[in-house]
Amino acid sequence: MATALPSDEVLIAGLRAGDEETFARLLDGWSSSMLRLARTFVSTAASAEEVVQDTWLAVFQSIGTFEGRSALQTWVYRILVNIARKRGAREQRTVPWTSLVPDGDPTVDPSRFRGPEDPDPDHWRAFPERWPTTESEVLAHEVRATVAAAIDGLPPRQRVVLTLRDIDGHSADDVCALLEITTANQRVLLHRARAAVRSHLERYFTTTGGDS
Amino acid sequence: MTCAELVELVTAFLEGALDNETERRFQDHLEICDGCETYVEQLRRTIEEVGKLPPESLSDEARDRLLDAFRSFRTD
Ligand SMILES: [Zn+2]
Numbered sequence: 001m002a003t004a005l006p007s008d009e010v011l012i013a014g015l016r017a018g019d020e021e022t023f024a025r026l027l028d029g030w031s032s033s034m035l036r037l038a039r040t041f042v043s044t045a046a047s048a049e050e051v052v053q054d055t056w057l058a059v060f061q062s063i064g065t066f067e068g069r070s071a072l073q074t075w076v077y078r079i080l081v082n083i084a085r086k087r088g089a090r091e092q093r094t095v096p097w098t099s100l101v102p103d104g105d106p107t108v109d110p111s112r113f114r115g116p117e118d119p120d121p122d123h124w125r126a127f128p129e130r131w132p133t134t135e136s137e138v139l140a141h142e143v144r145a146t147v148a149a150a151i152d153g154l155p156p157r158q159r160v161v162l163t164l165r166d167i168d169g170h171s172a173d174d175v176c177a178l179l180e181i182t183t184a185n186q187r188v189l190l191h192r193a194r195a196a197v198r199s200h201l202e203r204y205f206t207t208t209g210g211d212s
Numbered sequence: 213m214t215c216a217e218l219v220e221l222v223t224a225f226l227e228g229a230l231d232n233e234t235e236r237r238f239q240d241h242l243e244i245c246d247g248c249e250t251y252v253e254q255l256r257r258t259i260e261e262v263g264k265l266p267p268e269s270l271s272d273e274a275r276d277r278l279l280d281a282f283r284s285f286r287t288d
Contacts, residue, residue, distance in 0.1 A: 018285070020282065023278075027278060032269060036268060052274070107219065121214070122215060122216040122217065124245075124248075127250055129250075130250055144264060151265070167263060167266075167267060187223055197262060
């Protein structure tokens, strides 16, 4: 989550001066999204971790000459993407961001809606059932497991957008800049990902979770 | 607006990205349709549940290695 970091000026000065606390705060604040971003280019979590380490080593090398034309975070993440992309190519796993025109399939099963012959076409056949609250610890745990499994099953681009936005708390603009995608694409990927997780939750609640 | 159209616009709605006319039709539909009201509520709940998952973190070894590297970089 984006805990408030000092200004770029302070951060850059801290890094240049070798201030450990500054570096530790960046590590703790940025590692989650750096790992997620790396993970879209490389095939394993271990590999993503190495990308993050190589990124910081490269940052240490060049922080002295960083001119501050972009935000520090943008600069660091761009270094990360370059390193991850090269590594991904070696692993033969590239996610071509530019070709990511999302498909236009509906995010809700069309059979949930009435057909064209119906006087009220494209309206719910049966309303979605309301979900129970998860006050019990057991149920809350199962819901978390369901959500985690649903996220793991998402296509990589949907997964990275959803996790950067809804877990790490990045803004839409941040995510567009980091992934070099358009606002419209970002929104479509996010919506598809959320809708997919929602349908996993629906399946969970209507089959097992409803009676706790 | 139909229910099938509305469900595709929920994220755009939540981000305030709908044009005025579409947003008005979205809200008009929500007022008369319990099914879509539930759907929107479930998508909000989904976002909330996703937000409860922990962030990723570096292994302790990787974190220590980096702090060491930072220290030695400084003394260079
Ligand atoms: Zn409706």
